[in-house]
Amino acid sequence: MQCRFGDKIKFIPALLLVCCLLIPSLAMAGHGEAKPVKKGILLAAFGSSMPQAQASFDAIDAAVKKTFPGVPVYWSFSSAIIRDVLAKEGRIVDSPAMAMTKMMDAGFTHVAVQSLHTIPGEEYSGILETVKAFEGMPKGMSKVTVGKPLLYTNDDMLRTVDAIVANIPKDRKAKDAVVLMGHGTPHAANIYYPASQNYFSKVDPKIFVGTVEGSPSLDDVKVLLKNSKSKKVYLMPYMSVAGDHARNDMAGDEDDSWKSELTKEGYKCVPVLKGTAEFPQVVEIWVDHLKVAFKHLGDH
Template sequence: MSYRFGEKSGILSALLLILLLSLPSMALAGHGDSKPVKKGIMLAAFGSSMPETKVAFESIEKAVKKAFPGVPVRWSYSSSIIRRILDKEGRVVDSPATAMAKMMDEGFTHVAVQSLHTIPGEEYFGIADTVKGFEGMPKGMKKVTVGKPLLYSDGDMRRTVAAVIANIPKDRKSSDAVVLMGHGTHHGANIYYPASQYYFAQVDPKIFVGTVEGSPTLDDVKKQLKASRTRKVYLMPYMSVAGDHARNDMAGAEPDSWKSELTKAGYTCVPVLKGTAEFPEVVDIWVDHLKVAFDHLGE
């Protein structure tokens, strides 16, 4: 069979066009387009340098590994100050960005990040923005999701109230007050603290919420205590761990600690040095948020 020159050049042009069009897909196929799915979990906490808080973080990790058997779990602390302190002690914990970069290098394609913060404040959104930046970058991860912090919905608030009340020392009498110390923030999410006060009051009118760096303040709590006519106060951290704030600002011997201030005001104070992450019912809320984030990873 013979072809005229024009026919031959047309066939060659068509073949050349097909070849050129196939080059991009051939190149992608050789650069990880068929990369196997590898799912992982990253737990992101503010962090603590105090050895006493280790039990809280261990309880969270144990619960997560039980809920997600076989899924690799990594940790990160968002506080650079705490990371530096730990580094000097030879205990290295990565920042959220470093932890994600390492997971990317390990070949993770889908990562669910769970915030271990109490409210959706500046720390939470900072972490969320950081980890989402790894989604879709060249040679990066295909999907990154972020689990909600402890307090986010009406259901979260009610479950947290029930969990905290269930873990108040059993020897507390109905006439005794309970003061919860939250961190507080200048971020708009501080509204979760006065909201918590509302939710607690619906169940137990002698539970009061205050904050170290936001509102309500200790002065607000003092007014409520005076009106309650109680003489004994249980002091509990409304934070994931009983770290520096709980051990010093709340229960410390310094004249300006909450314990000292309330003792001077005539109250008998009983500090309870357990963070909310030591309460199984609270950890369950974080795990449930993680389940939602993990489900949203897809395939």
Template structure:
């Protein structure tokens, strides 16, 4: 093979060209080291210390592995409080930093991290900043992407509303109220909860959204229940798992639980102890976000 440059002829040995053509896809790490492309998935949840919540995590794990056969899946809990509680029980769950460090040591070059949080709040933003720090690190990962939390876009909100409504107990009558307990936050992303109220109201005027630590509050919900003359109330978590908040703050026997407070006001309360991650239609939203993140990993 030859090329002309002006009046000169330069030859490129055939074996050099063959070498270039045969070089496999490599991810370049720091200091010129070349590592074969190795893709993986990290599922990052807030976490829960309650055994009953494991059903939600198992459902997520199963759905992700079905959608990405053959792709290694790792887990991390973003809550240090939850991790410490579990550690005392002999269960060691990695933080996002530790999980990413281990994946880096295992030679993963491309990692899609899926946030299993409900809103893009403090936990999600923390994960976003943490895992992206591993991208381009010397001898680290070439590409890291992060999948959006459950609620992010207008389409997410519409799909979530439809998914939750389809999983309300079938014996619920149209006049019965449904109260969804969200976590709530002081982060600006708390706006997703009053926004959720608006989305639900347009489809079902007897569904009300409250939060434990943000707004709308239980007091706001009480006003709406009274205004709409509800008598029976279904209490459901607006969280991925039916953990401590759902079992104690929402449905617990304590005097300040939502069930107790509403019962005192004359409402007949029916707790539904299932996290949103136990609903197949909700899982589909998270998996779809992960598919986008995984696609953006590329191969280089």
């Protein structure tokens, strides 16, 4: 049959239309059907090499699993130093990147990552950058969200202050001081520590906040203690776990520990070796942040 030139012109658009319709089908045939939605949770803590700190992690793990029944929960430590120490002891804990890789390989499409840090400092920023890289990666996750650390909003500050005050030992008298040891950081988020002092002062004028590696320092706390006229001091970690800093830098017997320094100045010191994650009211704040992150995962 003879085909005229005009027929060819009409045929070409029709051929292009057929090709356009076939291409998605071919792509689907090459890559298979879209993955079914599979949601998971990754908890990202700074970590601790102290066995006693496990109580804090267990409390968080139990609260998260109770709130999200049936949702797989993975763990990671953001501190490379802590992970190395644990590895030498034969205990392997994943970094956030490794945990995300394992979850990706396991077929998770939607992952809510909850920061278990106290402030939005270097560790939190690093987690944001790391886990977000998995979103949209070929064969990666469709959606990744990150829950805020303990202290982020004004409401977080108010709730945290109330939670810690509620967990001060009951035998503490009104005339006794309470000194909270935070970690401290060169990051701009260190501002949360002097801000915390302001919040605590409004609730109890004899609660003081210091840091190991930032500001306010122990020297700043000493000035406030002197003005308070208190003779007895309760030392408490302003950290999620009562780990190395709490047990050595705060409550240790070394000459430069906070307990030793304050004892030299005539104070009777009472260390309280419980991290904030051992307080249900504090864990509830992290869980509430995770609820928001999980909700934002959506279903697509």
